[in-house]
Amino acid sequence: MLAIQSRSGAARHGADAIRFRTHFWGLVGMWTTAAACSLAWNLREQRQNIYEIGRNNAETAYEKDLLYRRWLAEHGGVYVWVTDKTQPNVYLSTRPRREVATPQGTLTLINPATATRQVFEMQSEVLGVRSHLTSLRPINPLNAPDPWESDALQLLESGDTEVCSVEPMGGKSYLRLMRPLVTERQCLECHVEQGYKVGDLRGGISVSVPMQPLWNAAWMETIAVCTGHSLLWLIGLLGIALGTRRHRKEVESRLVAEQELREKELRLTTFAERHARLKAERENLETQAQLRVAGTIQQRLLPGSAPVIAGVDLAGLSKPAEVTSGDFYDFIAMPDGCLGIVIADVSGHGTGPALLATETCAYLRALMETHTDVGEILTRLNKLLALDFEDGYFATLFLGRFDPTDRCFVYAGAGHQSHLLDTDGTFVTLESTGLPLGLFDDMTAVVLKIE
Numbered sequence: 001m002l003a004i005q006s007r008s009g010a011a012r013h014g015a016d017a018i019r020f021r022t023h024f025w026g027l028v029g030m031w032t033t034a035a036a037c038s039l040a041w042n043l044r045e046q047r048q049n050i051y052e053i054g055r056n057n058a059e060t061a062y063e064k065d066l067l068y069r070r071w072l073a074e075h076g077g078v079y080v081w082v083t084d085k086t087q088p089n090v091y092l093s094t095r096p097r098r099e100v101a102t103p104q105g106t107l108t109l110i111n112p113a114t115a116t117r118q119v120f121e122m123q124s125e126v127l128g129v130r131s132h133l134t135s136l137r138p139i140n141p142l143n144a145p146d147p148w149e150s151d152a153l154q155l156l157e158s159g160d161t162e163v164c165s166v167e168p169m170g171g172k173s174y175l176r177l178m179r180p181l182v183t184e185r186q187c188l189e190c191h192v193e194q195g196y197k198v199g200d201l202r203g204g205i206s207v208s209v210p211m212q213p214l215w216n217a218a219w220m221e222t223i224a225v226c227t228g229h230s231l232l233w234l235i236g237l238l239g240i241a242l243g244t245r246r247h248r249k250e251v252e253s254r255l256v257a258e259q260e261l262r263e264k265e266l267r268l269t270t271f272a273e274r275h276a277r278l279k280a281e282r283e284n285l286e287t288q289a290q291l292r293v294a295g296t297i298q299q300r301l302l303p304g305s306a307p308v309i310a311g312v313d314l315a316g317l318s319k320p321a322e323v324t325s326g327d328f329y330d331f332i333a334m335p336d337g338c339l340g341i342v343i344a345d346v347s348g349h350g351t352g353p354a355l356l357a358t359e360t361c362a363y364l365r366a367l368m369e370t371h372t373d374v375g376e377i378l379t380r381l382n383k384l385l386a387l388d389f390e391d392g393y394f395a396t397l398f399l400g401r402f403d404p405t406d407r408c409f410v411y412a413g414a415g416h417q418s419h420l421l422d423t424d425g426t427f428v429t430l431e432s433t434g435l436p437l438g439l440f441d442d443m444t445a446v447v448l449k450i451e
Contacts, residue, residue, distance in 0.1 A: 020244065020247075020248050020251075023244070024240065024241075024244045027240045027244070028237060028240060031233070031236045031237065031240060032233065035229055035232060035233040035236065038229060039225065039226065039229040042225050042229070043222065043225065046218060046221060046222060046225065049218075050211070050214045050215065050218050051166070051175065053214055054166075054175035054209045054211055054214055055164060055175060055177065057129070057175075057209045058129075058164070058175055058176075058177035058207040058208075058209045059177065061123075061129050061131060061207045061209070062131075062177060062179055062205055062207045065119075065120070065131050065133075065205055065207070066181075066205060069133070069205075079100060079107040079108065080107065080108065081105055081106070081107060081108075082099070082105065082106045082107070082108045085118075086108065086118070087108070088108045114140075117133060117142065117143075120132060120133070128210045128213070129207065129208065129209055129210070130169075130174070130206075130207070130208040131205065131206065131207050131208070132145075132149065132205070132206040132208075133181070133203065133205055133206075134149050134153070134203055134204060134205075134206055135153070135181075135202055135203025135204070136150065136153050136154075136157075136203070137203075138203070143203075145206075148167055148176060149178060149204070149206050151163075152176075152178040152204065152206070153178070153203065153204055156178070156179075156180045156201060156204055157201060161179070161180070162177065162178065162179045162180075163176075163177070163178045164176065164177045164178075166211060169208060172210060172211075172212055173210070173211040173212060173215075174208040174209060174210055174211060175208070175209045175211055176206065176207070176208045177206070177207045177208075177209075178204045178205065178206045178207075179204060179205060180201050180203075180204050181201070181202050181203045181204050181205055182201060182202065299318075301328065301358065301361060302316070302318055302328060302329065302330070303316060303329070303330060303331050306331060307331050307333075307339060309339065309402075309404050310404075311407075312402070312404075314331065314341075316329045316331070321349060322349050322350060324350060324351055324353075324354035325349060325350075325353065325354060325357070326345060326346030326347065326348060326349070326353025326354055326356060326357040326395075327344070327345050327346075327357065328342075328344055328357050328360075328361055329341075329342055329343050329344070330342040330361060330364070330365070332364070332365060332368045334368055334372050334401065335369065335370065335371075335372060336372045337403075337404070337405070338372065338401045338402060338403045338404070339401070339402045339404065340368050340374075340399065340400070340401055341398075341399070341400040341401075341402060342361075342364060342397065342398070342399055342400075343397070343398040343416065343418060344357065344360060344361070344364075344395055344396065344397040344398070344416070345395065345396050345397075345416065346360065346393065346394075346395045347392070347393055347394050347395070347396075347436075348393065352393070353393070356385075356388070356389065356393060356395065357395070359385075359388065360381070360385060360395055360397070360437070363381055363384050363385070364377070364381055364397075364399075367380055367381060372401070373447070374399045374400070374401050374410060374411060374412045374445070374447055375412050375444070375445040375446065375447040376445075377399060377412075378397065378399055378412050378414055378434070378437070378445035379443065379444050379445050381397075381437060382414070382437045382438065382440075382441065382443045382445075383441050385437050385438040386437075386438050386439070386440065386441035387441075388438075389437075389438030389439075393438060394415070394436040394437060394438040394439050395414070395436060395437040395438055396413075396414060396415035396416035396432075396436045396437070397413075397414045397415075397416055397436075397437055398411065398412075398413050398414075398416040398417075398418045398430070399411060399412055399413075399414075400418075400430075408449065408450075409449070409450045410447055410448065410449045410450070411430055411433075411447070411448055411450070412433050412434065412445040412446060412447045412448070413430060413431065413432035413433045413434065414432065414433075414434050414435065414436055414437045414443070414445060415432050415434070415435055415436030415437075416432055416436075417429065417430065417431055417432050418430040420450065428450070430448075430450075433445060433446035433447070433448055434446055
């Protein structure tokens, strides 16, 4: 016995070691997952912040471009010296005084679109920010949209107030923003022939901000975030390792003490276990004897023989699955000379249903001494049983009344289906007419009659 106990202790020690390793790696996995999720969230927030910075830069450039163009439109354009880069605008050939000769040279009128485009080109060279005045119906081909701008203009025409996304341009990443360009009174001087009216959507201003400088500026912050999370992760691993080691030593000390205590208790409990086993066997024998007595008494409550009625064969038999059961049948003489036929089944098996079946039989016999209506009998019986049936117990019961004088048979079924066998071998199914007994105290039984 002691050898067996030692082997079980060694096996338990090995199982504890496996459990500690499992817990350790589980904690490592959880801590690693938490650190990785935190790092991912911080990097995502950082990227979102960079995106917002790029968006703010694009919005600032858009507002500046819009104000600059509006100023030019309000002044009807501006005269500048004719140079190799700035030639007279062919789209203003119908405008009077497109060129003005002065002693110093020739001045030419440039409209807001041309002036804005030249400023956009200068801005792109100096700052790297690209702006573009565009439309789905441009007068100047230089204002034609690229594929992204074309899609954005269509979205603006469908009701969007702006379009913004990060897109590749020339192998680099740009944050692209487009907002609508609404027709104002000053714009009609050049665009009235296209059918525009004040307030119409004429196109849009596209602003493209390079993202690479922003990514480069955030690179050191990214390194700092990754380094901080790595150090925090390593510190967490060290804490898990030290805590697990300390806890393991404490558990091993407790297991050793428990093993010694079990070895001492084993010698003391062997005799007590044997004594308890013998006592249990004796009590079991006594219980079985009592159950056999109870089963015998329950069988005696069943009819010893069936009543004899001319022209009618009556028989009954009950075989319990265990020593006692909740099934019974009965033939009971009623005050009006009729014969009551009872078939019942209390839910469950064993002593409890057997006691409830005995109670049901006693109530039923008492009621049938003073009442003849089977529906009333079942209704009254249900009220009595509903007070005692608890914990899900219920009884299904079939109660029939046979009148030998006119061969009339009436019945009521409380959740119990029966069959009526005729002399020619045919049978009629007698369906249940109500709910089982003991479930609800307000059940009313329905009575059916068979001629």
